[in-house]
Amino acid sequence: MSRLAIFGGTPERSRPFPSWPVFDDSEEKALLEVLRSGNWWRYSHGQAVEATAPEAGQPSSKVAEFQAAFAPFQGARYGIACANGSAALEVALKALGVGPGDEVVVPPYTFIATATAPLAVNAVPIFADIDYDTFNLAPERVEEAITPRTKAIIPVHFAGQAADMEAFLDIAQRHNLVVLEDAAHAHGAAWKGRGLGSIGQAGTFSFQASKNLTAGEGGLIITNHRDLAEICESYIWGGRKIGRPWYEHHRLGWNYRMTEFQGAILSQQLKRLAGQNARREENASYLDAQLSKLPGIRPLRVQPFATGHSHHLYIFRFDEAEFGVPRADFLAALQAEGIPCLAGYAHPLYKNPMFLQQDFYPRGCPVTCGHYGRALDYTCFEALCPNAERACREAVWLEHRLLLAGREDMDDIVRAVEKIHESRVNFNSPVRGERE
Numbered sequence: 001m002s003r004l005a006i007f008g009g010t011p012e013r014s015r016p017f018p019s020w021p022v023f024d025d026s027e028e029k030a031l032l033e034v035l036r037s038g039n040w041w042r043y044s045h046g047q048a049v050e051a052t053a054p055e056a057g058q059p060s061s062k063v064a065e066f067q068a069a070f071a072p073f074q075g076a077r078y079g080i081a082c083a084n085g086s087a088a089l090e091v092a093l094k095a096l097g098v099g100p101g102d103e104v105v106v107p108p109y110t111f112i113a114t115a116t117a118p119l120a121v122n123a124v125p126i127f128a129d130i131d132y133d134t135f136n137l138a139p140e141r142v143e144e145a146i147t148p149r150t151k152a153i154i155p156v157h158f159a160g161q162a163a164d165m166e167a168f169l170d171i172a173q174r175h176n177l178v179v180l181e182d183a184a185h186a187h188g189a190a191w192k193g194r195g196l197g198s199i200g201q202a203g204t205f206s207f208q209a210s211k212n213l214t215a216g217e218g219g220l221i222i223t224n225h226r227d228l229a230e231i232c233e234s235y236i237w238g239g240r241k242i243g244r245p246w247y248e249h250h251r252l253g254w255n256y257r258m259t260e261f262q263g264a265i266l267s268q269q270l271k272r273l274a275g276q277n278a279r280r281e282e283n284a285s286y287l288d289a290q291l292s293k294l295p296g297i298r299p300l301r302v303q304p305f306a307t308g309h310s311h312h313l314y315i316f317r318f319d320e321a322e323f324g325v326p327r328a329d330f331l332a333a334l335q336a337e338g339i340p341c342l343a344g345y346a347h348p349l350y351k352n353p354m355f356l357q358q359d360f361y362p363r364g365c366p367v368t369c370g371h372y373g374r375a376l377d378y379t380c381f382e383a384l385c386p387n388a389e390r391a392c393r394e395a396v397w398l399e400h401r402l403l404l405a406g407r408e409d410m411d412d413i414v415r416a417v418e419k420i421h422e423s424r425v426n427f428n429s430p431v432r433g434e435r436e
């Protein structure tokens, strides 16, 4: 048995995994083109709405070009770029008519923006538990969370795997709700062959630095409804209206615009995305097959309807008792073996101080909820979301950049996990590592 690196042995791996972001001369050229043009912002208002290249004679816009490429790539007619994925969610909710007092059902195992976007439009986020096998929102739990005040559902395609859209569309139809897909992790991913984000009324993306398609920051809304696209565009452009004077404002909008520099980078990044996702899928399937042979390691299940998976994260559930090592020790040992890894969210969203203290509405205006008809206490969700609680205790995340490496690099991951398992007894030794 070789000594674990955490106990002073030689790491399984010393070579780095591919770094992220990936870029080359094409990004450099595109950025210089914007720089030298002096067109640093997208001033030709209105170009966003049609997902087509700017018409001849119009000033060319890198943001418009990116929208025109990304929306159809994802299966939608219209793409509206904005500053980030959080803004995209907020704008889409507003454009969908979600407002004060409306309830929006969201998962608790996601980034905070999925739940703060409803708050930003004075609506109430209501948490429904996730499915333990996929970490995606569980349709049965969503159904239970619906009240007469429910207006929308936000399924997150977590880690890049399609949520159960058939079930959510059905629930939405029966209860007259809108479905806004949070596709922040799901660039290039699909449900039954349809691009994620294009299935509900609207879908939103993030291009923040960690994402599979990135410009450091950035966001985008896709939809097949022109009226909705125009309203989103208006909110992002300070409430302006296409075809109306520049200083005429029709709704409470904001400046959530994307810059030309971001648009230029994103168009170049998009050219690599399909190839990178194919590599991620291949490596993720290999890891699924190899890691699931080990006791206590359970990769998330990939559903048959998830016909394209972007693997923004590679996740497995870690059963401490079965593997024989506490998760925190396992993560430290895996890191020491040269495999970067993370524990993910420390707690479900409703356990954030913001929710516990309800620090989001003016004092004296508590959040009420249709279920209880009285002030909502977010601590109630702990009992309602056992799978999210468990996911926070058991998940192990690997970043998508690891999946851009080769088969032999995946073997390093598997060997490192096996090595820790073989040495599990050492974690219980009074002097750690002594028994090796």
Ligand SMILES: Cc1ncc(COP(=O)(O)O)c(C=O)c1O
Binding pocket: 084, 085, 086, 087, 110, 111, 113, 114, 156, 182, 184, 185, 205, 206, 207, 208, 217, 218, 219
């Ligand atoms: C699921 C999810 N939704 C929304 C967002 C918000 O995107 P941004 O960071 O671009 O505001 C993120 C970002 O990490 C996310 O993971």
